[in-house]
Amino acid sequence: MPYDALLVVSFGGPEKPADVMPFLENVVRGRGVPRERLLEVEAHYQGFGGVSPINQQCRDLIDALDVDLPIYWGNRNWHPFLEDTVRQMKADGVRKTAAFVTAAYSSYSSCRQYLDDIARARAAVPGAPEIVKLRHYYDHPGFIAAMADHTRAALDALPPAVRDTARFVFTAHSIPVSMARSAGPAGGAYEAQLRKAAALVTEQVDAGRPWDLVWQSRSGPPSVPWLEPDVCDHLEALHEDGVRAVVVVPIGFVSDHMEVVYDLDVEAATLAEKLGMALSRAATAGTHPRFVSMVSELMAEPEPVPCAATCCPAPIRRS
Known part of the structure; x- marks a missing residue:
């Protein structure tokens, strides 16, 4: 493999009641979402103790992965934030990492936005490692x-x-x-x-x-x-x-x-x-053995061709 680490990149989620509103504000920053809508969604999270299941599911996936490389984890919207993880990877001497994103499809929010997140995190860390996003795997x-x-x-x-x-x-x-x-x-x-x-x-x-x-x-x-x-x-x-x-x-x-x-x-x-x-x-893919082994299979494939800069453009925002 051409990589010396694996980076799991995910959406992130709150893990206690006090996290919920700051997390939601991160999610909708710059989108003009009314406060009333945020309070409505906050109530959904608080009904589950202020905890989203996604962070623990990322931990479970990382624990299940059979990859003979260091594994890192960074999120878009909550701790551990991607930029902090990239900074740690640089400190650890990582040179080139494969990025497995917990989104299988092509769209702005499930692909382009993650590419932008990765680029922004690397730009914030001088000497950051090269990060190669693995391909879409919806039909794997x-x-x-x-x-x-x-x-x-x-x-x-x-x-x-x-x-x-x-x-x-x-x-x-x-x-x-x-x-x-x-x-x-x-x-x-x-x-x-x-x-x-x-x-x-x-x-x-x-x-x-x-x-x-x-x-x-x-x-x-x-x-x-x-x-x-x-x-x-x-x-x-x-x-x-x-x-x-x-x-x-x-x-x-x-x-x-x-x-x-x-x-x-x-x-x-x-x-x-x-x-x-x-x-x-039906359950989501989670830590199903075939889904877990898929990650190693993706890493063993030829390095994917980078997406065009015009791929999966952001939606048109109307005021």
Whole structure:
């Protein structure tokens, strides 16, 4: 391998109640999000003790990795911050590291923004090591195998009477339509990649099973179009069509975020119960052995060609 370290790069999340609002302010800095919306989201976190599961899931992934190299971890929005980690890597003499980002797809927020984060962190640390972001892995056999196993387990958890007719509902974080349909080299890739991943998982679990791709966790103002339908709106539409059971698969996430545990395990689950619809949620890839081994496989591949500077441009901001 051409690398002398592995860097896990993630979103970050609060780990105690006092962290929540400073973390959210980091997430939305410069975006003009109303204070009322931040307070609403803060309440979601405080309902879980002010702790997001994502940081612990990063620790679990790092512990599970079988990589014969030093492993570092840096976040975009909360401790350990990426810049601090790059500074430590430089002090340790790291020269070139592979960066595994906990986002599998192409879009501004799941790719370009991480590249910008890495560039900004390196610029802040004179003599920083070279950092090579590993490729997108939405269709890697390791990711697909992990999600297929978790989807199969969720299907098996449904009551036998409705299992055969259950529909797969794949979910991903909604993004602004302007971001999803960007004119850059990766324009439209986010939705296309998600559909491919969902199709590959369904093929491994039950090729004839009907499935849908829907969206969750929208956070923008109503005046700005985001990808639809929302998962809860879709559950209501399925109920009207006579669907009695669903397996909800968070294909757009590789580990649990608050969006997964609140938007799916609370909001969607509560709605399904109200509708009399059986719902079983598949786990995220997490520390599934095939997902863990995928990281080493990505590192062993030829070094990826850097993305063009115009790839995955930022969404258009409207005041």
